[in-house]
Amino acid sequence: MKTKILALLCAVLMCSSCKDYLDIVPDNVATLDHAFTNMETAEKFLFTCYSYMPNPADVHNTPAFVSGFESWSFKNNMYYFQLNGSATAYAYQMAAYGQTSESPYFNNWSGGNGGTNLWIAIRDCNIFMQNIHKPTDLSDALRTRWIAEVKFLKAYYHYLLLRQYGPIPIMKDNIDVSASLDEVRVYREPVDVVVQYISDLLDECIPDLPSVIQNETEEMGRITQAAAATLKAQVWLLSASPIFNGNSYYAYIKDNRGQNLFNSEFDVSKWEKAAEAAKDAIETAEGAGIELYTYDEFSNYTDSTKLKLALRFRMTKKWNSELIWGSTRGTTGLQQLSAVRTKSDELSSVFVINSLAPTFATVERYYTNNGVPIDEDKTWDYRNRYSSYEVESDERFYMKEGYITGRLNHAREPRFYSDLTFDGSLMYGKGFLKAPEKDFYVIQMKKGEPGGVFAKERHSCTGYLPKKVLNVETTWDKDNRFTNKEYSFPIMRLADVYLMYAEALNEVAAAKGEAVPEDVYYYIDQVRERAGLKGVKESWAKYSKNPNKPNTPEGMREIIQQERLIELAFEGKGYWDILRWKRAEKEFNQPIYGWNVMGATPEEYYVRTEAEARESSFSIKDYLTPLSLYDLDRNPNLVQNYGW
Numbered sequence: 001m002k003t004k005i006l007a008l009l010c011a012v013l014m015c016s017s018c019k020d021y022l023d024i025v026p027d028n029v030a031t032l033d034h035a036f037t038n039m040e041t042a043e044k045f046l047f048t049c050y051s052y053m054p055n056p057a058d059v060h061n062t063p064a065f066v067s068g069f070e071s072w073s074f075k076n077n078m079y080y081f082q083l084n085g086s087a088t089a090y091a092y093q094m095a096a097y098g099q100t101s102e103s104p105y106f107n108n109w110s111g112g113n114g115g116t117n118l119w120i121a122i123r124d125c126n127i128f129m130q131n132i133h134k135p136t137d138l139s140d141a142l143r144t145r146w147i148a149e150v151k152f153l154k155a156y157y158h159y160l161l162l163r164q165y166g167p168i169p170i171m172k173d174n175i176d177v178s179a180s181l182d183e184v185r186v187y188r189e190p191v192d193v194v195v196q197y198i199s200d201l202l203d204e205c206i207p208d209l210p211s212v213i214q215n216e217t218e219e220m221g222r223i224t225q226a227a228a229a230t231l232k233a234q235v236w237l238l239s240a241s242p243i244f245n246g247n248s249y250y251a252y253i254k255d256n257r258g259q260n261l262f263n264s265e266f267d268v269s270k271w272e273k274a275a276e277a278a279k280d281a282i283e284t285a286e287g288a289g290i291e292l293y294t295y296d297e298f299s300n301y302t303d304s305t306k307l308k309l310a311l312r313f314r315m316t317k318k319w320n321s322e323l324i325w326g327s328t329r330g331t332t333g334l335q336q337l338s339a340v341r342t343k344s345d346e347l348s349s350v351f352v353i354n355s356l357a358p359t360f361a362t363v364e365r366y367y368t369n370n371g372v373p374i375d376e377d378k379t380w381d382y383r384n385r386y387s388s389y390e391v392e393s394d395e396r397f398y399m400k401e402g403y404i405t406g407r408l409n410h411a412r413e414p415r416f417y418s419d420l421t422f423d424g425s426l427m428y429g430k431g432f433l434k435a436p437e438k439d440f441y442v443i444q445m446k447k448g449e450p451g452g453v454f455a456k457e458r459h460s461c462t463g464y465l466p467k468k469v470l471n472v473e474t475t476w477d478k479d480n481r482f483t484n485k486e487y488s489f490p491i492m493r494l495a496d497v498y499l500m501y502a503e504a505l506n507e508v509a510a511a512k513g514e515a516v517p518e519d520v521y522y523y524i525d526q527v528r529e530r531a532g533l534k535g536v537k538e539s540w541a542k543y544s545k546n547p548n549k550p551n552t553p554e555g556m557r558e559i560i561q562q563e564r565l566i567e568l569a570f571e572g573k574g575y576w577d578i579l580r581w582k583r584a585e586k587e588f589n590q591p592i593y594g595w596n597v598m599g600a601t602p603e604e605y606y607v608r609t610e611a612e613a614r615e616s617s618f619s620i621k622d623y624l625t626p627l628s629l630y631d632l633d634r635n636p637n638l639v640q641n642y643g644w
Contacts, residue, residue, distance in 0.1 A: 032127065036134040039142075045128055046146050049153050052121030054160070055329035056572045057469075057489040059337060059356065060089040061114040063106060064572035067095045069584075071358050071570070072592045072611060074461050090114030098616030101626035101644045108164060110631050118157045119171065125154040126174045148208035152223045152231070155201040159235055162194050163576060166244070166624045166641060167261035170197050185637045190261050195239040199277075202232040211288045220319055220328070221488065226285040227325040230492045233277040237500050240270035240507065241580035249620055255639045268511040275504035281497050282523075285324055290494050292530045293322040304397040304414075305428065307532050309472070311418035314495070314530075315571070316471040316487040322495065326488030331469070335484055338470045340421050341450040342430065342441040343478070351482035354451065357460040358420060358570075360593035360608070363408060366416040366566055371528065371539035373562065378545055380411060388606040391424060399424045400442045404602040406463075406595065414532040419468040419569060423451070423595075423605065429472035431483075447600040461611040462594025466570045495530070495567055498523040503560045510553035520556060527567055579623055588618035619643070 036042050059065045066073055066089075073092060090113050094105040103113060111117035128150050132143060161168045167188040175184055189197075209225045238244065246266030253261050295310035314322055337356040341347060364385075368377040375382050389407040391399040398417040399405055405424030409416075421427060423445035430441065445451040445463055453459045473485035490496075502523045509516055525535040533539065536550045536559060549555035561581065565574045578587050592611045599605030621643025632638055 032131060033134070036131040038135050039138045042128075042132060042135045042138060042146075045124075045131075046150065049121070049125050049128055049150050052116055052118065052124070052157065053153075053327070053329075054116065055489075056327050056491055057329060057331045057334045059334055060091050061106075062572060063091050063094055064575040065334075065356065065570070066091045067575050067588060068359065068590070068592055068614065069578060069587050070362050070574055071356050071466065072461060073355050073357060074612060096615055099622055099626065101629055101640070104626050104628055106164070106625065107628060108161060109625075109627055118161055121157045122154055122171045123174055125150045125157070126171065130174070144208045145210065148205040149223045151201055151205035152209070152228050155198045155205070155228075155235075156231060158194065158198050158201075159231065159238075162191070162198070162235075163238060164625045165627070166250070167191050168194055170194060172197075185635045187255055187257065187259070187637050188261055188639060190259065190263065191239070191244050192263055195235055198235050199232055202228050202235075206232075206284075211284075216319070221326060223325070224288065226281065226288050226290060227492060229277070229281040229284040230324050230497055233274065233281045233497065233500055236270065236274035236277045237504060238580055240267075240274045240504065242582040243580045243623060245270050247582070249623070250642055253639065253642060256637060261639065266511075268508060271504050271507040271511060275501060275508055278497055278501035278504055282494075282501060285494055285497065289321070290324060291321050292494055292526065293317065293320045294530065302397060307414050308397075308418045308428065311415055311531065312468065312472060314493070315468050315490065316485075318487045322493045323488060323490055324492035324494060324497070326490055328488065330484075331471075331486055331489055332482075332484045334469050334489075335471065335474050336482060338421075338466045339474070339476060339482075340427070340443055340445070340465050342427065342443065344450050345478040346450060346476065349476055349478065349480055349482070351480065352458075352476050354458050354465065355460060356466055357462040357594065357611070358464040358466055359462055359590075359611075360408075361587070361590055362569060363416075363420065363462075363464055365562060365569075366419075367413040367533065368543070369411045369413055370543040371413060371533035371536075372544045374412075376540075376544045376546055376549075378543055381407060386606070386608040388602045397426070399426060403442070404606075406606050413566075415566060419466065421451075421465040421467040421470075422463060423449075425467075427467065429470070429474070431473055431475035431485075445597070446602075446605045447598055453597060459597060460594070461597060462592070463597050463605070464594065468570050490571055495527045496564075496573065498527055499560065499564050499567065503557075503564070506553050506556045506560060510557065514553075516551065516553055516556050520560075521550070524560060524563055527563065531567070582623070584618050584623060585620070588622075589614070 034041065035045050054062065056062065065071055090105050099105055105113045107113050107115035108118045129147060132147060158168065167190055169186040170189050206225050206228045209223055209228055211225050213219045213222060213224060244262070246264065247262065248264050250262035251264035255261065293310060293314045295306050295313055313320060319326065336351050337353045339352045340354055341349065341352050346352060364374060368374055368380045370377055370379065374380055374385065385408045387407050388404050389410050391401050391403045391405055393401050399409065403424040405422070409422055409424065417425065421443055423443060425443045426440040427443055428440050443451050445460065447453045471485040471487055474483065476482045502520045505517050506520045521536055528535060540550050541547050550559060564577055568574060578584050592614070593608055594611045595605055596607040596609040599607065624641040626641050626644035627638060632640060
């Protein structure tokens with residue numbers, strides 16, 4: 001029987017071409033006893049537990065990139081997926097045509113349609129903990145650390161399921177093969193119970209995890225105390241957010257036991273716990289030497305170039321000082337989709353896809369150079385933002401001086417120019433990191449130009465590309481060579497935790513009718529300062545049409561949310577933030593606007609154009625993923641999510 005169980009588990013393990021520890025699985029293992037014969041085989045099983053981690057940089061296997069909220073792509077854009085051996089772009093299918101309960105996209109419950117059966121991942125974690133006492137050549141210290149890592153992974157997989165489905169079963173232990181049918185038919189547990197379980201599990205593992213990774217050659221990407229503390233903060237932040245805290249949508253959802261699966265009453269203590277956990281995560285991370293990344297490698301650069309590089313490297317500098325936990329999975333596909341053809345002789349390059357397109361909603365979300373929203377800045381020409389504009393000399397390190405670009409690109413904050421590629425923008429890189437600043441590439445994206453329309457499926461549908469995810473040292477050329485410079489895609493980084501803490505503190509003040517705590521300003525201003533912006537209170541007082549906005553928790557809520565959507569853009573965070581804030585009905589139903597990319601002249605190109613019409617709309621039911629009808633038929637104790 002053990003042989004059969006293990007064979008089943010091994011059969012469903014994910015396949016990947018990545019050559020790192022996450023891809024190592026037990027091979028030719030006959031029994032569980034043999035899997036834990038010694039330290040070597042046990043370590044392989046440990047890596048199996050890691051192997052189920054989703055790749056956060058996989059564009060078509062996560063809804064976070066092309067939901068239409070942050071980026072989009074043409075409906076006929078199947079080029080990349082065919083190139084990579086996949087005929088189905090699950091993320092796009094869901095965004096364009098809607099979710100389904102018959103065969104859900106990103107089915108992480110039972111697997112399929114871009115999803116991985118995370119219950120099998122949790123089962124493997126349980127198997128590991130049940131058997132790790134067996135190897136006799138494993139030191140007590142290493143055994144203790146491995147157990148802590150697997151407890152984290154078990155908590156992480158429960159968290160991913162909670163975030164996606166809401167109430168879920170808690171799998172503390174595996175169900176015995178001799179269990180009765182009633183024992184196998186598990187129930188979903190209330191959200192609050194699941195949250196507490198995950199939090200407790202993390203509390204158990206944190207003391208036994210390393211504060212820093214000592215063996216950087218072989219162990220980067222493994223779990224640390226800071227990663228576990230950050231996950232705990234994320235869990236409580238999710239629990240405290242409107243999706244699960246005072247949400248009337250789910251007030252009457254019960255299982256066949258009569259158990260309420262959601263608590264629809266608002267509870268300020270959840271925000272207090274989120275603030276406490278985030279503060280602890282900050283202290284744990286900073287105690288391990290983690291700090292906001294700044295660039296100081298080349299002193300002869302201008303300050304503007306240094307700032308741009310700091311902002312680009314906060315994402316793509318491998319294992320940089322800000323990273324709490326990074327992925328060792330590949331970013332090649334993401335970079336190919338985001339790269340832009342810089343010269344006409346690159347038109348034939350099959351690997352420069354040029355098609356992951358940030359929407360106008362994303363482009364307009366970035367601040368002006370005064371650090372306030374474009375519709376609030378007293379000095380910024382908001383009314384004429386969709387017209388053309390000739391770049392002035394004081395912007396020559398961000399755009400080509402004298403170039404006709406969009407006014408929407410004028411006088412924006414540094415993150416705008418570090419994160420986005422557009423017509424008239426400058427790109428520093430393609431492997432020439434140490435080249436003089438005069439060697440910037442000038443990006444040309446109108447029809448007939450190198451970065452513009454080349455084939456149906458190989459250009460941006462909005463006129464923008466996410467430069468942020470493109471490593472400065474990644475290169476491509478006319479000879480069809482694409483040399484990808486990999487980086488550790490950030491799963492957790494310090495700026496995120498700073499903003500989590502600011503958000504939680506502010507929501508406590510809002511609930512209690514108190515003034516905004518000073519720590520809220522302090523931590524959001526840390527992120528803004530690294531981005532080259534003045535503090536919140538100073539920026540709003542000098543430049544905003546609404547100078548008192550930062551003085552109330554309600555105003556600060558808007559500021560903090562916008563700051564998160566800017567700072568964490570293209571990192572897979574904004575999609576989930578919009579869901580937990582209950583803003584998706586508005587944000588995910590907006591038309592997809594961009595420039596008229598079929599225009600060959602500035603007059604034709606710089607016209608606000610609907611890139612593509614949506615064929616589905618987001619509704620209340622879409623906040624949580626449905627369970628498949630097949631899973632509901634197999635287990636009548638499961639209750640379907642609201643609206644499905």
